[in-house]
Amino acid sequence: MDDDINIIIIGFRESGKTCFMEKYTKNIFPENVSATMVSNYFFKIHEKEGKYYRIRFWDCVGGDFYFHLVKIFAKKAQGCVIMSDATVLKSREE
Numbered sequence: 001m002d003d004d005i006n007i008i009i010i011g012f013r014e015s016g017k018t019c020f021m022e023k024y025t026k027n028i029f030p031e032n033v034s035a036t037m038v039s040n041y042f043f044k045i046h047e048k049e050g051k052y053y054r055i056r057f058w059d060c061v062g063g064d065f066y067f068h069l070v071k072i073f074a075k076k077a078q079g080c081v082i083m084s085d086a087t088v089l090k091s092r093e094e
Helices: 017-026 064-074 089-093
Strands: 003-011 039-048 051-060 079-083
Touching: 003 017, 003 064, 017 039, 017 051, 051 064
Parallel strands: 003 051, 003 079
Antiparallel strands: 039 051
């Protein structure tokens, strides 16, 4: 790998973060997913102009109670994806 890129995935609990990452990195959509306890790790290899990049995704647990854990992952991240559920108003307010 030429470079690693770290991305954190944050958002309201049960907003579909883990399902989204399963689909994006493995091209599967799981029927039943357990709640994330602290974080899940996913990665995808991306090639651009002959260079290979490993994009590492840290799917972080949702909810204010765990915000201190998210800050640990955020320190090493180069990017962030914020997810919400359009059908749940509260997921956009947090």
